[in-house]
Amino acid sequence: MPWVAAIKAISPDIDLRIWPDDGDKADVSFTLVWAQPQGIFAQYPNLKVIASMGAGVDNLLQDSSIPDQATVVRMVDPRLVSQMGDYVLAAVLNHVRQFPDYVQQQQAHQWQPMQPRNIDEVTVGVMGVGQIGSAVAARLRRLGFKVVGWSRRAKVLAEIHVFAGQDQLSSFLAASEILICLLPLTAETENILNTGTLGQLPQGAYVVNVARGKHLVEEDLLSLINNNHLAGACLDVCRQEPLPQDHPFWSQPKITITPHIASLTDPVSVAPQIVDNYRRMITGQLLLNWVDRQQGY
Numbered sequence: 001m002p003w004v005a006a007i008k009a010i011s012p013d014i015d016l017r018i019w020p021d022d023g024d025k026a027d028v029s030f031t032l033v034w035a036q037p038q039g040i041f042a043q044y045p046n047l048k049v050i051a052s053m054g055a056g057v058d059n060l061l062q063d064s065s066i067p068d069q070a071t072v073v074r075m076v077d078p079r080l081v082s083q084m085g086d087y088v089l090a091a092v093l094n095h096v097r098q099f100p101d102y103v104q105q106q107q108a109h110q111w112q113p114m115q116p117r118n119i120d121e122v123t124v125g126v127m128g129v130g131q132i133g134s135a136v137a138a139r140l141r142r143l144g145f146k147v148v149g150w151s152r153r154a155k156v157l158a159e160i161h162v163f164a165g166q167d168q169l170s171s172f173l174a175a176s177e178i179l180i181c182l183l184p185l186t187a188e189t190e191n192i193l194n195t196g197t198l199g200q201l202p203q204g205a206y207v208v209n210v211a212r213g214k215h216l217v218e219e220d221l222l223s224l225i226n227n228n229h230l231a232g233a234c235l236d237v238c239r240q241e242p243l244p245q246d247h248p249f250w251s252q253p254k255i256t257i258t259p260h261i262a263s264l265t266d267p268v269s270v271a272p273q274i275v276d277n278y279r280r281m282i283t284g285q286l287l288l289n290w291v292d293r294q295q296g297y
Helices: 002-010 078-096 099-107 131-143 166-175 218-226 267-283
Strands: 030-033 049-052 071-073 123-127 146-151 161-164 178-181 205-209 230-235 255-257
Touching: 002 267, 030 267, 049 267, 078 099, 078 131, 078 178, 078 205, 078 230, 078 267, 123 131, 123 166, 131 146, 146 166, 161 166, 218 230
Parallel strands: 030 049, 049 071, 123 146, 123 178, 146 161, 178 205, 205 230, 230 255
Antiparallel strands: none
């Protein structure tokens, strides 16, 4: 198992057990999880730390069996951030340089050059400028795009105007010719990409969702594409994964689908972080990348 090998390579002395053959559950104080069976934490009376294998913790925090004394932490990985930036850049440039249109032309044996847009004339809006979102926004800005951001609270980013709170959401949307969703999934952000918000984007805007499928009301996106308000979308996440075979996204040529691969956690890259937090737990130090369970991130 790659996770076991990566952790053992750094700290072979750790008593590492693999569920469900993990012996006396009272011995377990630190657990590394992804898509765990709901309610399972009730079996571990001495649990102190629950570490998500990824950057997201929305599914984890839905588990009501997390003990009050346990601290939830998540992975913050430079490689994961870099991969996300790669994906977003590819999606944005693919749209700006009209590759989907040229693919359709190729299939129809047509040769029709279109006028390209200069990237310094395009404004990209990054919805969610946390650790990953701010890095993606900075990368787009360095490439030459105009970039704006939106956050729940006021933030300052170099060369990027950040709109904050519900009062400034409409202004952010109106400025975003390409919208990138990188929000954490919480009760407040679920279904945030709907007719009311997407309809405030400029005519011909494009949507890239690399956060969670539940951010998007899928029927609303399809309607706005079909009536030509939106030019299309690139979706790495969907409400149901894998995407059902009869889902209308498959047959909509203006939507690009990828199977939740925008950024994947590399066990070798994050193993030092896991071991560091384990040792911090033992010595009573502040944990890295701890999650505010009330806010959801």
